[in-house]
Amino acid sequence: MYYINWNHAWEGRLTQSLQSPLPIEEYITRLNQDLSDDILPFISMSYQEKLKQQINHITPLLHKFKYMVVLGIGGSALGAKALQKAFAPEQDRPNHSGNWLWIMDNIDSESMNALLTSLNPKKTLVVTISKSGETIETMAQYFLIKTWLQTTLKDSWQKHCLFITDPDSGFLRQEAQKENIQTLPVPKNLGGRYSVLSAVGLIPSAFLGIEWEELLNGANQIMLPLRHVTIQSLQKHPAWTIAKWCYTLLKNGYTQLIFFNYIATWSMFGQWFIQLWAESLGKSGQGSMPLSAIGVTDQHSTQQMFLDGPKDKGCILLSTKNYIPGPVFPPTIPENWSWLKHRQLNELIEAEKIGTAAALVTHDVPLLQLQFDNTNCYAAGELMGLLMTTTLFTGWLLHINPLDQPAVELGKRLARVKLGDNHYPKEAAILQSFLNTTSLEDPT
Amino acid sequence: MYYINWNHAWEGRLTQSLQSPLPIEEYITRLNQDLSDDILPFISMSYQEKLKQQINHITPLLHKFKYMVVLGIGGSALGAKALQKAFAPEQDRPNHSGNWLWIMDNIDSESMNALLTSLNPKKTLVVTISKSGETIETMAQYFLIKTWLQTTLKDSWQKHCLFITDPDSGFLRQEAQKENIQTLPVPKNLGGRYSVLSAVGLIPSAFLGIEWEELLNGANQIMLPLRHVTIQSLQKHPAWTIAKWCYTLLKNGYTQLIFFNYIATWSMFGQWFIQLWAESLGKSGQGSMPLSAIGVTDQHSTQQMFLDGPKDKGCILLSTKNYIPGPVFPPTIPENWSWLKHRQLNELIEAEKIGTAAALVTHDVPLLQLQFDNTNCYAAGELMGLLMTTTLFTGWLLHINPLDQPAVELGKRLARVKLGDNHYPKEAAILQSFLNTTSLEDPT
Numbered sequence: 001m002y003y004i005n006w007n008h009a010w011e012g013r014l015t016q017s018l019q020s021p022l023p024i025e026e027y028i029t030r031l032n033q034d035l036s037d038d039i040l041p042f043i044s045m046s047y048q049e050k051l052k053q054q055i056n057h058i059t060p061l062l063h064k065f066k067y068m069v070v071l072g073i074g075g076s077a078l079g080a081k082a083l084q085k086a087f088a089p090e091q092d093r094p095n096h097s098g099n100w101l102w103i104m105d106n107i108d109s110e111s112m113n114a115l116l117t118s119l120n121p122k123k124t125l126v127v128t129i130s131k132s133g134e135t136i137e138t139m140a141q142y143f144l145i146k147t148w149l150q151t152t153l154k155d156s157w158q159k160h161c162l163f164i165t166d167p168d169s170g171f172l173r174q175e176a177q178k179e180n181i182q183t184l185p186v187p188k189n190l191g192g193r194y195s196v197l198s199a200v201g202l203i204p205s206a207f208l209g210i211e212w213e214e215l216l217n218g219a220n221q222i223m224l225p226l227r228h229v230t231i232q233s234l235q236k237h238p239a240w241t242i243a244k245w246c247y248t249l250l251k252n253g254y255t256q257l258i259f260f261n262y263i264a265t266w267s268m269f270g271q272w273f274i275q276l277w278a279e280s281l282g283k284s285g286q287g288s289m290p291l292s293a294i295g296v297t298d299q300h301s302t303q304q305m306f307l308d309g310p311k312d313k314g315c316i317l318l319s320t321k322n323y324i325p326g327p328v329f330p331p332t333i334p335e336n337w338s339w340l341k342h343r344q345l346n347e348l349i350e351a352e353k354i355g356t357a358a359a360l361v362t363h364d365v366p367l368l369q370l371q372f373d374n375t376n377c378y379a380a381g382e383l384m385g386l387l388m389t390t391t392l393f394t395g396w397l398l399h400i401n402p403l404d405q406p407a408v409e410l411g412k413r414l415a416r417v418k419l420g421d422n423h424y425p426k427e428a429a430i431l432q433s434f435l436n437t438t439s440l441e442d443p444t
Numbered sequence: 445m446y447y448i449n450w451n452h453a454w455e456g457r458l459t460q461s462l463q464s465p466l467p468i469e470e471y472i473t474r475l476n477q478d479l480s481d482d483i484l485p486f487i488s489m490s491y492q493e494k495l496k497q498q499i500n501h502i503t504p505l506l507h508k509f510k511y512m513v514v515l516g517i518g519g520s521a522l523g524a525k526a527l528q529k530a531f532a533p534e535q536d537r538p539n540h541s542g543n544w545l546w547i548m549d550n551i552d553s554e555s556m557n558a559l560l561t562s563l564n565p566k567k568t569l570v571v572t573i574s575k576s577g578e579t580i581e582t583m584a585q586y587f588l589i590k591t592w593l594q595t596t597l598k599d600s601w602q603k604h605c606l607f608i609t610d611p612d613s614g615f616l617r618q619e620a621q622k623e624n625i626q627t628l629p630v631p632k633n634l635g636g637r638y639s640v641l642s643a644v645g646l647i648p649s650a651f652l653g654i655e656w657e658e659l660l661n662g663a664n665q666i667m668l669p670l671r672h673v674t675i676q677s678l679q680k681h682p683a684w685t686i687a688k689w690c691y692t693l694l695k696n697g698y699t700q701l702i703f704f705n706y707i708a709t710w711s712m713f714g715q716w717f718i719q720l721w722a723e724s725l726g727k728s729g730q731g732s733m734p735l736s737a738i739g740v741t742d743q744h745s746t747q748q749m750f751l752d753g754p755k756d757k758g759c760i761l762l763s764t765k766n767y768i769p770g771p772v773f774p775p776t777i778p779e780n781w782s783w784l785k786h787r788q789l790n791e792l793i794e795a796e797k798i799g800t801a802a803a804l805v806t807h808d809v810p811l812l813q814l815q816f817d818n819t820n821c822y823a824a825g826e827l828m829g830l831l832m833t834t835t836l837f838t839g840w841l842l843h844i845n846p847l848d849q850p851a852v853e854l855g856k857r858l859a860r861v862k863l864g865d866n867h868y869p870k871e872a873a874i875l876q877s878f879l880n881t882t883s884l885e886d887p888t
Contacts, residue, residue, distance in 0.1 A: 007882050067538065074744025089554070092536075094511065094544065094563040102538070106741045108708035109770030109790045110533070116771065119538040137740060139781065140773070140792055147774045171778065192744075255699070255754055256733060264552030275745035282749025289700060289749060289757075291733065296581060297550045299855060300518025300636075301719035305726025305733060308851035310699055313733075326553030327560065329584070330591045334615065337583065339864035346553045347863065348584055355859030358878035362854065369882075407752035410806065411743060415799030419791065420783035434802035438451050438813075 002382055003321075004238055005369035008357070009245055012311060012364040017241075018248045020397055027396060028229055035227065039403070042194040042388055043223045047187040048216055051199060054184055055206050058162075061182075062207045065125040065160075069115065070103045070204055071141040072129035075192020076164075077105035078275050079201035079384075082268040083215075086380060088208035089265060101204055107137050112144060121152045125207075127162045129200055131186045133170020136412065142172075164199045191403055193276045194388055197381070211377040218381020222389060239386055242316075243393030245368060249314040250288050250398070254366065256312055257288040262295035262319040262353040263375050266383075270294065273387055280391045280402035287400070288314075295319075296352045303356070307363045314366040318383070319353050322374045446826060447765075448682055449813035452801070453689055456755060456808040461685075462692045464841055471840060472673055479671065483847070486638040486832050487667045491631040492660055495643060498628055499650050502606075505626075506651045509569040509604075513559065514547045514648055515585040516573035519636020520608075521549035522719050523645035523828075526712040527659075530824060532652035533709060545648055551581050556588060565596045569651075571606045573644055575630045577614020580856065586616075608643045635847055637720045638832055641825070655821040662825020666833060683830055686760075687837030689812060693758040694732050694842070698810065700756055701732040706739035706763040706797040707819050710827075714738065717831055724835045724846035731844070732758075739763075740796045747800070751807040758810040762827070763797050766818045 010016065020027065034040045041047060062068070070080060081103050090096045104111065126145055130138045149157035158181050165172040167185035176183045184199035195201065197219050205212040225233045234240050246257065259273050270292025281287030291313070293302050306313055326345025333341050340348070360367050370386075372379040395402025413427040422428070454460065464471065478484045485491060506512070514524060525547050534540045548555065570589055574582045593601035602625050609616040611629040620627045628643035639645065641663050649656040669677045678684050690701065703717050714736025725731030735757070737746050750757055770789025777785050784792070804811050814830075816823040839846025857871040866872070 005882060008878075073741060077741075078745070090558070093555075093558045094546070100538065106708045106711075106738065107770075107789060107793055109768045109788070109793075110709050111537075112770055112789055113768070114534070114537045134780075136781075137744075137792070137796075140784065140789065143773055143777055143781075143784070144771050144789065147771075147776075171780065255756060264550045265554050267550075271745075278746045278749035278753070279744075282746075282751075282753035284752065285754055287749055287753045289733070289735065289753065291735075294550065297517060297521075299852060300581075300723075301522070301715075302722045302726075303855065304849045304851050305722035305731055307726070307854070308728065309722070309726035309731045309733065310729055312699060324553045324557070326551075326556055327588050327591075329587055332591075333587055336578075336615065337580075337587075339860070340584065340587070343863065344553070345551060345556055345584065345588065348581070348859075349551055349553075351862035352581075352855070352859040354862050354875070354879075355855040355857075358858050358875055359851075359855035361878060362874055363851070405748045407748050407803075407807070408743060410751070411747065411796070411799040411803035413799075414802050415792075415796040416783070418795035418798050419787065430806060431798070431802055434452075434805060435798075438449060438801075 001373040002379065003371045004242070005371065008361045008367040008369070011361055011366045013252045014248060014366050017244045018251055020244065020247075021399070024231055024234060027393070028231065028234055030396065031226065031229055039189045040392070041187045041190045042197065043226050045197070045216070045220060045223060047198065051202070052213065052216075054199070055202055055212065058182070058184070058203070059206050062125065062203070065207075066099060066123040067119060067125070068099070068101045068204065068207045069119070069124060069126045069145070070101065070129060071126065071138050071145065072103065073105045073135060073137050074275060075195055076129035076131070076135070076138065076200055077103050078268075078272040079196025080204040081105070082266070082272040083196070083201055083205050083210055083380070084208060085268040086266045087205070087210040087377060099208060101208055103204070104141055107140060112141070116144070116148050121149055121160060125160055125162060127164065127203060128172060129164040130170070130172055131166060131190070131192050131195065133165040133172030136416070139171065162203070164203060193279055196272070196384055214377035215381035215384070218378040219385035221382055222385030226389065239389035240393055242368065242386075242390045243397055246288065246314070246390070246394045247397040249366060250286070254312055254314045255288050256291055256314075258291045258293055258306060258313050258315040260293045260295060260298075260315055260317045260356070262317065262349065263372070264294065264349070265375065266318070266380065267294045269380075269383065276387060276391050279405045280395055281398065281400055283400045283407070286398050295356060296349060299352065299356060306365065307359060311364060315360055315368070317353070317357055317360075317367060317369045319369070320372045320375050323349060324375070445817040446823065447815045448686070449815065452805045452811040452813070455805055455810045457696045458692060458810050461688045462695055464688065464691075465843070468675055468678060471837070472675065472678055474840065475670065475673055483633045484836070485631045485634045486641065487670050489641070489660070489664060489667060491642065495646070496657065496660075498643070499646055499656065502626070502628070502647070503650050506569065506647070509651075510543060510567040511563060511569070512543070512545045512648065512651045513563070513568060513570045513589070514545065514573060515570065515582050515589065516547065517549045517579060517581050518719060519639055520573035520575070520579070520582065520644055521547050522712075522716040523640025524648040525549070526710070526716040527640070527645055527649050527654055527824070528652060529712040530710045531649070531654040531821060543652060545652055547648070548585055551584060556585070560588070560592050565593055565604060569604055569606060571608065571647060572616060573608040574614070574616055575610060575634070575636050575639065577609040577616030580860070583615065606647070608647060637723055640716070640828055658821035659825035659828070662822040663829035666826055666829030670833065683833035684837055686812065686830075686834045687841060690732065690758070690834070690838045691841040693810060694730070698756055698758045699732050700735055700758075702735045702737055702750060702757055702759040704737045704739060704759055704761045704800070706761065706793065707816070708738065708793070709819065710762070710824065711738045713824075713827065720831060720835050723849045724839055725842065725844055727844045727851070730842050739800060740793060743796065743800060750809065751803060755808060759804055759812070761797070761801055761804075761811060761813045763813070764816045764819050767793060768819070
C-alpha cells in the first residue's frame with residue numbers, strides 16, 4: 001500500500017495539470033488495442049503463471065550452486081542489481097557466508113580477468129541474459145566464459161549454464177539447442193527495461209532467496225485496473241496522474257526529474273529507473289533527464305544544485321511510513337545534540353526527509369511525495385509497476401514510442417565497423433569522417 | 445600524462461570559446477591572492493609534506509587491523525569510495541582474503557544494525573571523518589558505534605578509533621582530547637569536496653595498500669603551474685581552457701554536463717565528480733547539472749537520451765590509451781561475430797568508446813575527449829587535480845563562490861527543528877507551514 005501526496009506538486013511555474021493532448025478515450029483505445037496485440041506484457045503479465053511454474057521447477061537446481069554470475073547489461077542487469085541490493089545485501093557486509101551473485105554489466109578486462117582467476121567454476125552457475133540473444137557485450141562475455149567453463153569443467157560445462165532469452169530467435173536460442181543448455185524465456189514484446197518481473201529479474205532473485213512472488217503480487221496490484229480500463233479508472237490511476245504531472249513539468253520547462261529516494265536499501269532502484277525513463281523518453285528532442293539521488297547521502301552532494309541551481313527540476317520523493325527501527329541513541333550524548341537522546345536512528349532519517357522536502361518546496365521545486373507502507377518485496381513490486389506504467393503513459397502524452405530505443409543503434413554499428421565488420425557502409429563513412437577530424441593534441 | 449582532444453568540442457550551438465567576463469589578469473590576481481590567503485590548499489598542497497610523514501607514521505598502526513569502517517558522508521566518503529573501487533576492488537570480487545573497508549555514508553538502520561551484529565570489533569578500526577567535526581549524520585553514527593565499542597572492548601575502545609577533522613575546533617576535536625583518541629587534521633580551508641588528497645582520502649587508501657603518494661604526485665603535476673601563474677601559463681592550463689569551455693556551454697543553454705567514463709574501474713569517480721561540480725556550482729540559479737555515465741554499461745541506459753533527447757548536454761569523455769589487456773576471443777566464435785576472433789576484450793571497449801564518441805558528434809553533442817596514458821594512481825591524481833581546478837575556475841567565470849554550499853543549511857536546520865532543537869525559530873515557522881499544508885491522501 002502506498003500514498004501519493006500532491007500537496008506540493010504544483011509549486012514553481014506549475015499551477016495545474018495540463019490536459020492530455022488527445023481526449024482520454026484515445027488513450028483507453030490505445031491501451032486496449034496494445035493489450036490485445038500483446039505488446040504490453042508488463043501490464044498484462046500474461047506470462048506469469050507459466051513463469052511461476054518454471055521458477056519453482058528450477059529453484060532446486062539454482063540452489064545447488066554457491067555462486068551465480070549474471071552476464072547481462074542494461075535491462076538485463078539493472079533490475080536484478082536493484083533487487084539484490086534491496087533484499088539480499090549481505091554480500092556487501094561483513095562476514096557473509098551465504099550465496100554470492102555477481103552481475104557483470106561491463107566488459108572491462110580487470111573484472112573479467114579477476115573473475116576467471118578467482119572463481120571456482122564447479123560451484124558456479126553462469127546465467128546469460130539477453131532478450132535478443134545477440135547483445136554484443138553479453139555475447140563477448142559468454143564466448144570467454146564458455147571457453148573458461150569448457151577448459152575447467154570439460155564435458156559437464158553446459159550444466160553450469162542457463163540462458164534467459166527470446167523463446168524462438170537469436171544466437172542464444174540456437175546455442176541452447178546446439179549445446180543442450182537449459183533456458184527460460186523472455187516473453188515476446190517484453191523489452192529489457194520492462195523485464196525485471198520476468199525471469200530476467202526473478203531468477204537472480206530466486207537464487208538469492210528473495211520473495212519474488214511478492215514482487216509479482218505487488219506489480220499486479222498496479223496493473224489490474226489497467227487491464228479492463230474505463231475513463232474513470234484511468235483518470236484516477238496513479239500512473240496516469242503522475243504521467244500527466246511529468247508531462248506538465250516538461251511543457252513548463254522542467255527538463256530534469258529528480259528521483260529522491262529515502263529508502264536507502266532501495267538505492268539501486270534509482271539506476272533502474274534512470275534507464276527506464278531515459279531510454280523510453282529521450283527521443284525527438286524530448287524527455288526529461290532523470291536524476292537519481294539517495295537520501296540522506298546526497299543531501300551532501302547534489303542537494304545544493306537542486307535547491308539553488310537552475311529552476312529546471314521537478315522531484316519525486318520516495319519514502320516509507322515504517323522505517324526499520326534502528327539502535328537507540330545513548331543518554332550520554334553531548335548537550336549540543338540532546339534532542340537525539342533516547343531517539344532511534346530511523347527518527348533521524350525521517351526528520352531529514354521532512355527537512356529536505358520542506359527545503360525543496362521553499363525553493364519552489366515541484367514535489368510529489370510517494371510513501372510506501374513498508375519496504376518489503378510487495379511494496380517494491382508496486383513501485384516498479386507504478387514507474388513502468390508512468391513511463392509508458394508519459395511517452396504516450398509526449399507522442400513518443402516509449403518501447404523502442406532507435407538512437408543507440410548508431411553507436412553499436414560504429415563499434416562493429418571499427419572492429420572490422422563490413423556490413424555497414426553508411427556507418428563506415430561516418431566513422432572515417434570522425435576519425436579524419438580527430439587528432440590527439442600534444443600531451444598535457 | 446594525458447591528452448585533451450578539442451576536435452569535436454565546438455559542435456552543436458558552440459562555435460568558439462567565449463571571452464572570460466573579466467580580463468584574465470583579474471583571475472590571476474585572484475588566484476595569487478587566494479593562494480597567499482591560504483584559502484586554496486587543494487592547489488598549494490602546502491600541507492603535503494607533513495601529511496606524508498603522518499601517514500607513514502600511522503601506517504603500521506592501520507595494518508594491525510583487518511577491517512576499517514569509515515564514518516563519513518559527502519566529501520568525507522566519495523573520494524575514498526572512488527579510490528577503493530579503482531585501486532582495491534578485490535573486496536567486491538570472489539574469494540577476497542585481504543583487508544576490508546566499509547564506508548558508511550548513509551544512516552539507514554539496516555546497514556547500521558548489520559554492521560553492529562556482524563563485525564568483530566577487535567579487528568576493526570573506526571575512522572570518523574568530518575571536517576567540521578559536527579556533521580549530524582556522522583556524529584549520530586559515531587555515538588552509536590562508540591557505545592558498541594565501549595560495550596564490546598571495554599577500556600581499550602579508544603585504540604579502535606581515529607578521527608580526521610579540523611585541527612582546532614569542533615566536537616570531534618574536543619572528543620579526541622577528552623578521550624585521548626588519535627587524530628589527523630583536515631587542513632584549514634580545505635572543504636569536503638576538495639579534500640580527497642588529504643588524510644580524508646589517503647588514510648583509507650593507505651589502509652588498502654593503494655599508492656597514495658602517486659596520487660599526490662599526479663595532482664602536483666596539475667597544480668604546479670598554478671602556484672606561480674602568468675597570463676601565458678594560465679591561458680594554456682587545461683583547467684582554465686576546460687573551464688572556459690564549460691562556461692561557454694552554459695551560456696549557450698547547455699544545462700547538463702555528461703561525464704562519460706570509459707575507464708570502468710574508475711566508475712565511482714563519476715559520483716565524486718557529481719558532488720564536486722553540483723555542490724560547487726549550483727548557486728544563484730546557475731550551474732550545469734553533472735551526469736555520470738559509465739562506458740560501456742550506460743550505452744544501454746542513458747545513451748538514447750544523450751543522443752536524441754533535448755540538445756542541452758555537453759560531454760566530457762574519459763578514456764585511456766592503454767587498456768589492461770583482456771582475454772583473447774577464441775577461434776571458435778560463430779561466423780556472425782568473426783571480426784572478434786583473436787581480438788582481446790579490451791579492443792571491444794576501445795571500439796565502443798569510439799563508436800559512442802562518433803555517435804555523440806553525429807548528434808551534435810559538444811564533446812571533449814580526455815585520454816590518459818594509463819590508469820594508475822598517478823593518472824588518477826592528475827584527473828582529480830584537473831577536475832577540482834576546472835570546477836574552481838568555472839565557478840569564478842560564473843561569478844559563483846565554488847567553495848561554499850549555503851543552500852543546504854536550510855534542510856539541516858529543518859531536520860533539527862523536527863527532532864526538537866529549539867534554536868531556529870525561522871525554520872520552525874517554515875516547517876510548521878510545510879506540515880500544515882501536507883496531508884496524506886487515501887492510500888492508493
